[in-house]
Amino acid sequence: MTTTRNQVxxxxxxxxxxxxxxxxxxxxxxTDRTPNAELSPAALVHMFAERVSEYKAWVxxxxxxxxxxxxxARLEMYGTRYVVPADFPADILQQIPCIRDEQLSxxxxxxxxxxxxxxxxxxxxxxxxxxxAGVGQGRRALTLLPDYHLCVVYAASIVLTVPEAFAxxxxxxxxxxxPLTFISGPSATSDIELNRVEGVHGPRRLEVIIxxxxxx
Amino acid sequence: MKPDSVIIELSPEFSVGAKQALQNTQLRRNMGKATxxxxxxxAAVVGEVADWEExxxxxxxxxxxxxxxxxxxxxQLEKNIQAAGGTxxxxxTAAQANDIVTRLIQATKSKHxxxxxxxxxxxxxxxxxxxxxxxxxxxxxxxxxxxxxxHEKSSHILVPAIHKNRSEIRELFQKAMHLPDLTDDxxxxxxxxxxxxxxxxxxxxxATSGANFAIAETGSVCVVESEGNGRMCLTLPxxxxxxxxIEKILPRWEDLGVFMQLLPRSSTGERMNPxxxxxxxxxxxxxxxxxxxxxxxxxxxxxxxxxxxxxTLHCIRCSACINICPVYERTGGHAYGSVYPGPIGxxxxxxxVGTEHTSSLPYASSLCGACYDVCPVKINxxxxxxxxxxxxxxxxxxxxxxxxxxxxxxMAGLAQVFGNRVTYEAAQAMGxxxxxxxxxxxxxxxxxxxxxxxxxxxDLQAIPDQTFRQWWRxxxxxxxxA
Numbered sequence: 001m002t003t004t005r006n007q008v009x010x011x012x013x014x015x016x017x018x019x020x021x022x023x024x025x026x027x028x029x030x031t032d033r034t035p036n037a038e039l040s041p042a043a044l045v046h047m048f049a050e051r052v053s054e055y056k057a058w059v060x061x062x063x064x065x066x067x068x069x070x071x072x073a074r075l076e077m078y079g080t081r082y083v084v085p086a087d088f089p090a091d092i093l094q095q096i097p098c099i100r101d102e103q104l105s106x107x108x109x110x111x112x113x114x115x116x117x118x119x120x121x122x123x124x125x126x127x128x129x130x131x132x133a134g135v136g137q138g139r140r141a142l143t144l145l146p147d148y149h150l151c152v153v154y155a156a157s158i159v160l161t162v163p164e165a166f167a168x169x170x171x172x173x174x175x176x177x178x179p180l181t182f183i184s185g186p187s188a189t190s191d192i193e194l195n196r197v198e199g200v201h202g203p204r205r206l207e208v209i210i211x212x213x214x215x216x
Numbered sequence: 217m218k219p220d221s222v223i224i225e226l227s228p229e230f231s232v233g234a235k236q237a238l239q240n241t242q243l244r245r246n247m248g249k250a251t252x253x254x255x256x257x258x259a260a261v262v263g264e265v266a267d268w269e270e271x272x273x274x275x276x277x278x279x280x281x282x283x284x285x286x287x288x289x290x291x292q293l294e295k296n297i298q299a300a301g302g303t304x305x306x307x308x309t310a311a312q313a314n315d316i317v318t319r320l321i322q323a324t325k326s327k328h329x330x331x332x333x334x335x336x337x338x339x340x341x342x343x344x345x346x347x348x349x350x351x352x353x354x355x356x357x358x359x360x361x362x363x364x365x366x367h368e369k370s371s372h373i374l375v376p377a378i379h380k381n382r383s384e385i386r387e388l389f390q391k392a393m394h395l396p397d398l399t400d401d402x403x404x405x406x407x408x409x410x411x412x413x414x415x416x417x418x419x420x421x422x423a424t425s426g427a428n429f430a431i432a433e434t435g436s437v438c439v440v441e442s443e444g445n446g447r448m449c450l451t452l453p454x455x456x457x458x459x460x461x462i463e464k465i466l467p468r469w470e471d472l473g474v475f476m477q478l479l480p481r482s483s484t485g486e487r488m489n490p491x492x493x494x495x496x497x498x499x500x501x502x503x504x505x506x507x508x509x510x511x512x513x514x515x516x517x518x519x520x521x522x523x524x525x526x527x528t529l530h531c532i533r534c535s536a537c538i539n540i541c542p543v544y545e546r547t548g549g550h551a552y553g554s555v556y557p558g559p560i561g562x563x564x565x566x567x568x569v570g571t572e573h574t575s576s577l578p579y580a581s582s583l584c585g586a587c588y589d590v591c592p593v594k595i596n597x598x599x600x601x602x603x604x605x606x607x608x609x610x611x612x613x614x615x616x617x618x619x620x621x622x623x624x625x626x627m628a629g630l631a632q633v634f635g636n637r638v639t640y641e642a643a644q645a646m647g648x649x650x651x652x653x654x655x656x657x658x659x660x661x662x663x664x665x666x667x668x669x670x671x672x673x674x675d676l677q678a679i680p681d682q683t684f685r686q687w688w689r690x691x692x693x694x695x696x697x698a
Contacts, residue, residue: 166469181494182494184489193381200442
């Protein structure tokens with residue numbers, strides 16, 4: 001195996017010398033695209049909500065105090081058996097009928113009516129939620145196997161652009177070596193005549209509760 | 217190193233495959249509808265990004281930097297994946313890569329694997345190698361599943377079953393999944409695939425994937441998808457094996473932020489694709505506890521060494537060039553005889569397997585340049601096409617028979633005639649005389665002899681009564697008189 005490694009490496013080196021090696025280029029352009037400073041915090045949250053719902057996900061609002069009740073009200077509609085990450089905050093859990101993910105099997109998780117999780121951040125321009133295995137987010141299988149995912153996004157965690165999100169996520173990747181999942185709407189496919197159809201292997205229903213949105 | 221596997225069906229030339237495809241009216245209708253839909257979606261979401269051109273520049277510069285220093289970045293990636301608990305394998309050729317993957321799967325004793333859609337594993341024909349070793353690969357992407365069930369080849373890099381419409385897919389699923397009452401509503405078809413594959417996701421212990429990107433700085437690997445089959449394969453099995461071309465590396469974490477803006481909008485025409493997974497080695501208590509990555513050359517270093525062709529390796533497999541191409545829209549993907557069809561395939565395939573096997577592909581284009589305009593990393597596809605056409609001609613000239621073919625003789629003759637004013641003007645005068653039986657309202661529509669092959673598809677403008685040179689001389693005379 002070492003010899004193949006050396007073979008590939010020496011082929012790369014020979015090719016890059018043949019094809020010339022310009023100096024390193026500056027990468028500041030990748031992140032210095034200035035976000036639209038005009039956008040008010042309320043408008044930012046509004047854009048996020050609008051774009052998430054364009055993917056056919058339901059979006060609702062809550063205060064920190066009302067969150068447990070707001071979640072419970074949604075869950076009532078779809079079933080009785082829910083699962084949350086092992087470290088899901090107890091104060092939010094109060095009114096929610098669920099089990100904690102304490103080493104559940106994949107089959108156990110799949111058999112629930114849904115999962116409730118927190119999130120790392122939201123991206124307004126693209127209507128994207130990012131999970132980084134932080135508090136209340138759980139392992140990746142937990143937010144994948146159930147057919148319904150209710151995700152809590154704090155308004156303060158919403159950024160406007162993709163580069164801003166990557167800047168914030170650097171710590172998750174570098175310091176915690178966390179797995180990341182970007183979620184933009186429920187699972188979908190465009191494989192049949194290139195029309196988007198919601199609902200394939202991931203959760204077919206995605207709901208988002210935005211907490212403490214300014215001006216609401 | 218030269219690739220040893222053949223990613224193409226070395227069957228007919230492009231023109232032969234294209235003619236066959238053009239006779240299939242169902243195919244042309246399916247392709248026309250699909251490419252029009254996706255072009256409109258892409259144009260809408262690209263239009264809302266004010267600094268799209270700056271983004272394309274950034275994408276191009278990051279890729280150019282990556283290629284220039286690939287040896288540095290690939291060793292950095294290796295070190296960081298190993299530090300995170302992953303195992304790194306190297307493969308010069310497809311056969312080596314297939315061997316590595318087969319042995320890794322055999323070590324698990326599993327007889328089945330679930331697969332995330334991956335062009336790289338299509339390129340090396342991993343499925344065939346696994347089947348030969350008694351291992352059953354299960355494609356989990358909807359379009360790949362359709363192709364696998366139909367025993368067909370992909371015709372598009374993003375939507376391999378783009379040539380099939382909903383009723384054709386329904387028939388296929390009715391038979392394979394024993395669902396006689398299945399409708400052709402895409403929602404029902406997707407639900408059928410969900411049920412069919414869920415059991416596989418829950419039981420199969422080994423998965424393979426490709427990679428859209430890998431970050432040298434962190435050792436992270438990224439897979440971009442829509443359906444959630446990728447998340448299933450990357451999360452549920454015990455063992456994950458990723459096969460990645462060496463050109464997929466990005467130097468820094470923030471670079472991925474640039475490509476996550478370029479790729480979804482160029483590809484499916486969405487602001488963002490439904491799911492993106494990024495993992496770094498093995499995550500304790502979360503996902504596969506054994507992770508292998510195979511870094512594949514298979515002809516890529518040959519492309520890297522060509523200063524014009526190198527930009528081909530910048531490709532992020534979005535398929536915007538394929539969807540915009542007027543040739544692809546009419547012929548579909550199978551005419552290209554490769555897992556990489558369309559404009560990008562016309563430049564990538566000949567460089568990977570050698571122009572001697574694929575001499576017709578650089579000509580599968582009108583050089584209109586639409587592909588270059590939509591490319592999110594600004595690959596100058598027409599430039600590379602012309603470069604490869606030159607290579608094809610030079611290669612033919614290395615053989616004596618190459619010099620003796622009618623086109624070479626004709627071109628050599630033309631060079632003589634066009635190289636001298638006297639012979640050129642004499643030829644014009646002769647041409648004017650010789651052309652009259654063929655000229656119809658100023659155009660030659662059916663040329664004689666070898667010219668007939670050219671005029672079969674085009675009209676040739678006739679030599680005018682007064683040539684430019686004659687007009688110029690006349691004009692000078694008038695001026696002198698004045």
